[in-house]
Amino acid sequence: MPDSLRGRSSCVFTTIAAALLILAGTVFPLDAAAQLPAGRDVAEVCKNCHADRVETYLATKHGQKGNQRGPDCQTCHGDATEHVKAGGGRGVGGILGFNNKAIAADRKAAVCLSCHASNRHLAFWDSGRHRKNDVSCNNCHSLHGTPGLGSTIALNRPNPSVTPYQTTVRELQYETCVSCHKQIRSQLLKPSHHPIIEGRITCNDCHNPHGALSRAMVKSESIPQLCTTCHAEKRGPFIWGHPPVEENCLTCHNSHGSNHNRLLVEKAPNVCQDCHDARFHPGTVYDGSGGWNFIPPRNNVPNTRLIARGCVNCHSQVHGSNAPAMRGKFFLR
Ligand code: HEC
Ligand code: HEC
Ligand code: HEC
Ligand code: HEC
Ligand code: HEC
Ligand code: HEC
Numbered sequence: 001m002p003d004s005l006r007g008r009s010s011c012v013f014t015t016i017a018a019a020l021l022i023l024a025g026t027v028f029p030l031d032a033a034a035q036l037p038a039g040r041d042v043a044e045v046c047k048n049c050h051a052d053r054v055e056t057y058l059a060t061k062h063g064q065k066g067n068q069r070g071p072d073c074q075t076c077h078g079d080a081t082e083h084v085k086a087g088g089g090r091g092v093g094g095i096l097g098f099n100n101k102a103i104a105a106d107r108k109a110a111v112c113l114s115c116h117a118s119n120r121h122l123a124f125w126d127s128g129r130h131r132k133n134d135v136s137c138n139n140c141h142s143l144h145g146t147p148g149l150g151s152t153i154a155l156n157r158p159n160p161s162v163t164p165y166q167t168t169v170r171e172l173q174y175e176t177c178v179s180c181h182k183q184i185r186s187q188l189l190k191p192s193h194h195p196i197i198e199g200r201i202t203c204n205d206c207h208n209p210h211g212a213l214s215r216a217m218v219k220s221e222s223i224p225q226l227c228t229t230c231h232a233e234k235r236g237p238f239i240w241g242h243p244p245v246e247e248n249c250l251t252c253h254n255s256h257g258s259n260h261n262r263l264l265v266e267k268a269p270n271v272c273q274d275c276h277d278a279r280f281h282p283g284t285v286y287d288g289s290g291g292w293n294f295i296p297p298r299n300n301v302p303n304t305r306l307i308a309r310g311c312v313n314c315h316s317q318v319h320g321s322n323a324p325a326m327r328g329k330f331f332l333r
């Protein structure tokens with residue numbers, strides 16, 4: 001296009017844009033916006049160009065009229081006077097765009113923390129792995145609601161969110177998490193897995209995504225404590241306790257998913273033989289001599305210690321037992 005026409009066409013566009021604004025029912029005269037209205041009324045100015053954003057925002061908990069302590073556009077996006085004067089645009093007028101990668105994650109989080117810092121869930125935000133890796137609040141939370149599933153911001157799934165639409169939406173919270181944590185996603189698809197994709201438990205039943213001092217930001221001080229909040233029957237104390245169970249469930253189990261039954265880290269009987277190998281009968285599992293037989297000569301029936309659940313065929317109470325005498329001591333059924 002020749003230079004002479006360029007100015008003309010942009011002029012035409014401006015005229016068309018202005019005409020469109022009038023057709024759409026301009027809510028607030030832009031030329032009067034040198035002095036932006038205070039508080040929530042500022043939305044009337046923004047509506048001229050961001051009608052969809054205003055609408056989705058007003059439907060959230062933050063935007064609800066009754067929510068007097070909630071924010072207006074400028075508490076989150078900063079002073080918009082210059083932005084409006086200049087006719088808007090990305091990064092124009094020092095506007096704080098949360099999708100603008102040039103703006104530090106901490107600065108974005110600071111906006112939210114100015115109101116939410118005292119929330120007990122956020123007590124360890126500063127020391128959490130997310131903050132330290134430049135993940136910010138808006139990477140998980142959708143601040144403008146997500147009408148329908150076609151969210152324009154892939155990371156922001158409807159739940160968790162401040163959206164009023166969450167009850168009608170099928171997507172589950174874990175989807176937000178696994179959009180970044182791909183390895184965890186693949187663990188969830190293994191044959192044995194915690195029922196997360198089934199929607200029975202969520203990632204934050206076990207983790208505090210806002211940060212925690214514990215290993216892997218889990219919600220409890222120790223692993224057995226975490227697991228027994230749901231699996232209470234494994235808590236004990238038992239008359240006959242099994243030391244590795246009291247110490248750490250993850251010695252034998254994966255937390256997300258596994259190719260072995262019951263979330264086991266390896267196949268039975270290997271999971272037992274890691275520790276019990278040099279002893280009396282356990283040490284004989286792989287000697288090829290067959291059957292369950294304490295006293296030689298051994299017969300040649302298949303070795304019961306290798307069938308199906310392996311050692312657990314007999315030692316079914318591996319998590320601990322209150323049964324009397326030998327049955328209890330050796331975790332037998
Ligand atoms: C509680 C904080 C908060 C409030 C209040 C808020 N926003 Fe936002 N806004 C965000 C966040 C976070 C994003 C980026 C994530 C998203 O798109 O949901 C965003 C995105 C936007 C975008 C798109 C930016 C882009 O990168 O394309 C516009 C435009 C916008 N907001 C305008 C508004 C207007 C207008 C209001 C007032 C009606 C408002 N916002 C109120 C937090 C807020
Ligand atoms: C005259 C039109 C106009 C008005 C009025 C206007 N904006 Fe914008 N704004 C824009 C345009 C154009 C963009 C660039 C958006 C895009 O490319 O999608 C933008 C971008 C933004 C962004 C994203 C900035 C970034 O760097 O990513 C935010 C946030 C925003 N506006 C907030 C507001 C708020 C809050 C108000 C009301 C106080 C407002 N705007 C009023 C036109 C306007
Ligand atoms: C001006 C103060 C203020 C700011 C800034 C603010 N919030 Fe809020 N937020 C509130 C209030 C008030 C509520 C409603 C709390 C209530 O009803 O108990 C709320 C509620 C929430 C909720 C819970 C919504 C629900 O459905 O229960 C989330 C999540 C949230 N805010 C996240 C954010 C994020 C992320 C940011 C930054 C982008 C942010 N907030 C910025 C005041 C604020
Ligand atoms: C890694 C993802 C993630 C990040 C990052 C994140 N959140 Fe959340 N947030 C969640 C999840 C998941 C929940 C739902 C927790 C629940 O239901 O117990 C939640 C819940 C909340 C709530 C409601 C808590 C309540 O009292 O019920 C607030 C407020 C909140 N987040 C604010 C923030 C703020 C502020 C930031 C940034 C400093 C932030 N979040 C960063 C995932 C995240
Ligand atoms: C925007 C991307 C992103 C999202 C979304 C996200 N995370 Fe993260 N997460 C990270 C990064 C980056 C790290 C730090 C690097 C790492 O350990 O992989 C991290 C670390 C973690 C850790 C600590 C790992 C460790 O070794 O200590 C846990 C646990 C975690 N995230 C859980 C969650 C949960 C639960 C959610 C959803 C509520 C979530 N994440 C959503 C990016 C994300
Ligand atoms: C049943 C409890 C539980 C659930 C549910 C759970 N996790 Fe974990 N997660 C753990 C435990 C325990 C660890 C610590 C593992 C370790 O230290 O070996 C962990 C570790 C992690 C780590 C650190 C990296 C790794 O593989 O060790 C990330 C990241 C993580 N989880 C993300 C998630 C995400 C995302 C979800 C939801 C899809 C989720 N977790 C659901 C218990 C759980």
Ligand code: HEC
Nearest residue numbers: 192193195200201205226227229230249253255261262263
């Ligand atoms: C929030 C509750 C919750 C927590 C915490 C929890 N689990 Fe589970 N776990 C479940 C549910 C629900 C099932 C599925 C039970 C069913 O299908 O009957 C399950 C199943 C299992 C199974 C059997 C899996 C299979 O394939 O049959 C094992 C093993 C297990 N959990 C171990 C653990 C360990 C180890 C921890 C700690 C890292 C833990 N759980 C923490 C809720 C939880």
Ligand code: HEC
Nearest residue numbers: 224227228231234244245248249251252253262309312318
């Ligand atoms: C020494 C290894 C070991 C340790 C440590 C261990 N488990 Fe297990 N667990 C097993 C084996 C083996 C099975 C499979 C039992 C079967 O096939 O009947 C199992 C099965 C389970 C099951 C599913 C079947 C059932 O009995 O309900 C749950 C739930 C479970 N374990 C939870 C836990 C929890 C919680 C902890 C920590 C407090 C823990 N386990 C520690 C070896 C272990």
Ligand code: HEC
Nearest residue numbers: 242243244251271272274275276311312315318329330331
């Ligand atoms: C991390 C190491 C470890 C693993 C893995 C382990 N155990 Fe143990 N087990 C121990 C320790 C330590 C004792 C206590 C030994 C003692 O008191 O002499 C014990 C005790 C026992 C006892 C009672 C023995 C006695 O003399 O009182 C039996 C039976 C047993 N384990 C079976 C199993 C089975 C079956 C498995 C696999 C599901 C298994 N163990 C996995 C460490 C382990």
Ligand code: HEC
Nearest residue numbers: 269272276279280281282285292304305310311313314330
């Ligand atoms: C067919 C049933 C059966 C199977 C299978 C079995 N055990 Fe045993 N186990 C027993 C009985 C019964 C005792 C008590 C023996 C005694 O009277 O000394 C015992 C004792 C033990 C002891 C304590 C005595 C010792 O030798 O230290 C350990 C440890 C043990 N078993 C581990 C295992 C392991 C590991 C496996 C799998 C490789 C396994 N058992 C498979 C029945 C079985």
